[in-house]
Amino acid sequence: MDGLRGVNIYLVGMMGAGKTTVGRILAKKLKYRFFDTDELIVRVTNQSIAEIFDREGEEAFRELETKVLGELSAYKNSVVATGGGIVTRSMNWGYLHYGVVVWLDVPVDQLYDRLRSDTARPLLQEGEIKSKLQSLLNERERLYTQADVRVCAGVGERAEAMATRAIEEIQKVIKPETGPDLN
């Protein structure tokens, strides 16, 4: 993976976009390590994300998220699935842009189908889920567009296919002379 010069691949996008699911597959395909900022936060705090939001508030969660992201920037050859809100802190972009940032862009209707019965995501527990997703997307879309690569989900497109397309799109933004041998 010389072309990527060992940098990490960061997956960003809305809750339910498939960052964790596609990220695992992508890491396997590239023979990269896989990390998930949400999972690492749960592991280091020994609390669920809902508990952290509940007991310490969203800002405390965001602090942890920045800390974990900073620590991951010391790693190489890793796929990192981030939390949906990681793009909202400008200092996080300093870390994200060490690597290649991939936006999994999934329509709200599909996100809603996946998350309609979700109980683990604190930001979706108040109000109507679909309008909450839409208003979060309205707030964040211009931030997600700062990604290096955008992978728009097709209708019913499986995670495996999205991972394959992510690799194709990453190849396009890597200079040919330094491009990774992804085949």
Ligand SMILES: Nc1ncnc2c1ncn2[C@@H]1O[C@H](COP(=O)(O)OP(=O)(O)OP(=O)(O)O)[C@@H](O)[C@H]1O
């Ligand atoms: N391409 C896909 N097609 C159908 N279902 C999917 C797809 N990708 C992910 N899912 C399902 O959608 C749900 C959310 O996926 P996942 O947890 O990977 O999203 P996420 O982007 O990591 O969300 P979060 O930001 O909350 O961590 C899971 O149940 C997962 O199995």
Ligand SMILES: O=C(O)C1=C[C@@H](O)[C@@H](O)[C@H](O)C1
């Ligand atoms: O979109 C968000 O702000 C979040 C997404 C999840 O990945 C978690 O990081 C948490 O539930 C917050």
Ligand SMILES: [Mg+2]
């Ligand atoms: Mg996730």
